[in-house]
Each structure stands twice: as structure tokens, then as C-alpha cells.
Amino acid sequence: MTLLTIDGLQMYYRSEDGYVRAADDINLELERGQTLGLVGESGSGKTTIARSIIRLLPDNAEVVDGSIDFDGTEITDLTDRELRNQIRWQEVSMIPQNAMNGFDPVYTVGQQIVQVIRHHEDGVSKADAKERARALFDELGIDPDRVDDYPHQFSGGMAQRAMIALALCLEPRLILADEPTTALDVVIQDRILDTIKEMQAEYDSAMILITHDISVVSETSDRIAVCYGGRIVEQADAATIIKNPRHPYTLGLRNAFPDIGDSNDELISIPGTPPELVDPGEGCRFAPRCPFAEEECWEVTPEPEEYDDGHIVECHRADEADELRPLAEQRETWMGEEKPETAPIQGGDD
Numbered sequence: 001m002t003l004l005t006i007d008g009l010q011m012y013y014r015s016e017d018g019y020v021r022a023a024d025d026i027n028l029e030l031e032r033g034q035t036l037g038l039v040g041e042s043g044s045g046k047t048t049i050a051r052s053i054i055r056l057l058p059d060n061a062e063v064v065d066g067s068i069d070f071d072g073t074e075i076t077d078l079t080d081r082e083l084r085n086q087i088r089w090q091e092v093s094m095i096p097q098n099a100m101n102g103f104d105p106v107y108t109v110g111q112q113i114v115q116v117i118r119h120h121e122d123g124v125s126k127a128d129a130k131e132r133a134r135a136l137f138d139e140l141g142i143d144p145d146r147v148d149d150y151p152h153q154f155s156g157g158m159a160q161r162a163m164i165a166l167a168l169c170l171e172p173r174l175i176l177a178d179e180p181t182t183a184l185d186v187v188i189q190d191r192i193l194d195t196i197k198e199m200q201a202e203y204d205s206a207m208i209l210i211t212h213d214i215s216v217v218s219e220t221s222d223r224i225a226v227c228y229g230g231r232i233v234e235q236a237d238a239a240t241i242i243k244n245p246r247h248p249y250t251l252g253l254r255n256a257f258p259d260i261g262d263s264n265d266e267l268i269s270i271p272g273t274p275p276e277l278v279d280p281g282e283g284c285r286f287a288p289r290c291p292f293a294e295e296e297c298w299e300v301t302p303e304p305e306e307y308d309d310g311h312i313v314e315c316h317r318a319d320e321a322d323e324l325r326p327l328a329e330q331r332e333t334w335m336g337e338e339k340p341e342t343a344p345i346q347g348g349d350d
């Protein structure tokens, strides 16, 4: 059963130079209880997509077009108040990158969990809500007495666990986990991720897991969507993305994390920088960095095409993937010959 359908979402930021097209024609579906990995470089639009679902966005953000259907409710039609009362925390919650930013420093962590529970559930006493917070702490491996501590009294890993308690206290149907372990020590990263997965399974919640590290989503996700330059350039079930990717950007990402799948074990990073998102112009946004770009790629924006069941790719050369895949594993391919000049049409006072 489908839980979330994002259809043609265009979420832009207003800026002095024009609109920053941070989420540009996004199409995604998520089943109940499923985990979707949203992967891509910094600035590709992952956070924007996730935050659009619960409208936790800065003032200059604007939904220009599209729809976000959460279990039959059109999120873009809700008022801020309706969204706060019906969806945020209760149905869809978020574990941010750095838990310290998610907590209010002037209240104890327990007070904040109690407040969320009592705001959304009628007739729960303070004592009962606190007991639930303590039980969650216990389950997450934190001494329950620490509900009386302030956020700054927690270590990074413990604050992240406390954030998981806050995100799960209302048993949401969807968890948005935005790089939930990046700010932590590598040693505890896996443990925190395991904890999130265990709790997710216990509550039968769906999850959107955001990361720049494709090896993280390869192990934890049912489906993977690859973001580049404000678009989802490829999406499929996790095994297909790891073993049979078709988009050159995904092929490049695999090389940057050589410990996954059957990819070459040599680390090769993709040269170049992400595209300008103000007025990006026509053509594939990856063309300036793509070793396989042809004339058409520079001129015509590729439409999404479905290959096997649910494997959707935006690339003019996706049907040649079997030939391109071995080439993409060679360093020379990425260092290759001179590519045409990037010629984005800049700025303009539109």
C-alpha cells in the first residue's frame, strides 16, 4: 500500500538572482514500512525534498508546483496549523543531522518529549508522558533518569539517540532521517543506524534515509533514489541501483564508495562541481561532468524513462548502460578528454 506519493514537485527558493530550483519536478513513491534511500552530493536537493513533506523550510521556500499525497491527504493544501496538528511529529517526524539543533536548549530533553506527546494526544497526564519518555530512553540504551538532563549535557551519540526518542514517541508512519549519523564518531555511526532500523521495524514506520554515502543506503534501503542538481536522476530497488545502475552519475557515485556491490575497488571521484540551480537552462544537468555526454545531452533535458519494473532513469544514454558500465569503472574515463565548456545561461532578472 502506497503511503507517500510526490508528483511533479517543484520546490524553489527565492533569491536575489532568481529561483534556486532545489527540487525540480520530483516524483517519488513510498510504500508503508518501506525504506527509501535518498542519495546524492551536497546541494543536490535531498534535504529540500524531505523538509517539503513536513514544511520545515525557510521563509524564502516556495512550492511552485506539484503534489505531496500522504496517505490520501494532500499536504500542499493544508494550512500551517493543520500541518502542525495533523502531520508533523504525529504522522511524519524528522531526525536531523545534528540533534543539538533539533532540541531547544532551555528545556530538558524529557520536557520536550512530554510536550510533544501531550500536544498531540488528548488526556495524557504529564506523569504518563514522562514515563513513556523514560521507557523509550531505556529501549534506546540511555539511562531513563537522563530525561531530566538538558541537551548540552548529552554526548553527540546520546543526543542523537534522544532525538530518535523524540522522533518516535508518537509512533509516526514516516520517519525522515537526514544524515542522522554524519555528525557522529564513525564507531557509533553503525550502532545508531541499527537502532533507527530496529525502532522503525518495531513501529512498522516507513523511512526516507538521506545520505551522501551510497554504501549506507545500499545496506539499509528497499529503494534508492539518486539526486543530482535538484532532480532525481535515477530510482529503483536497492539491488538494481547497486548492481545495474544506468545513469552515469550513479555509476560515478559507486566508484566514490568502492566497497559496495561488484564495483571496481578503486576509489575514483567525479571531477567537477554540481550545477548552478538558478536558471540551469536546457540539457542534462550532469552533462558538464559526464564522460559520456553527447550533443543531445547538452541541448535536451532528458525525460524520465522506465526500464524494468520501477527502474526510472533520466538519461539519453540509459539504454547503453551495459556498454558504459565497464567504462565507468576506469579512472581514465573520468579524467578523459576535454569536455565542452559548461555554458549555463546565468542569472537574468526574471
Ligand SMILES: Nc1ncnc2c1ncn2[C@@H]1O[C@H](COP(=O)(O)OP(=O)(O)OP(=O)(O)O)[C@@H](O)[C@H]1O
Pocket (backbone or CB within 6 Å): 013, 014, 015, 020, 022, 040, 041, 042, 043, 044, 045, 046, 047, 048, 049, 058, 060, 212, 277
Ligand atoms: N534557504 C535557502 N535559500 C536559497 N537556496 C537554498 C536555501 N537552502 C538551500 N538552498 C540551495 O538549494 C539547493 C539544495 O539544497 P539542499 O540542502 O536541499 O541539498 P542537500 O542535497 O540536502 O545538501 P546537504 O547534503 O548539503 O544538506 C542547494 O543549491 C542549496 O544551496
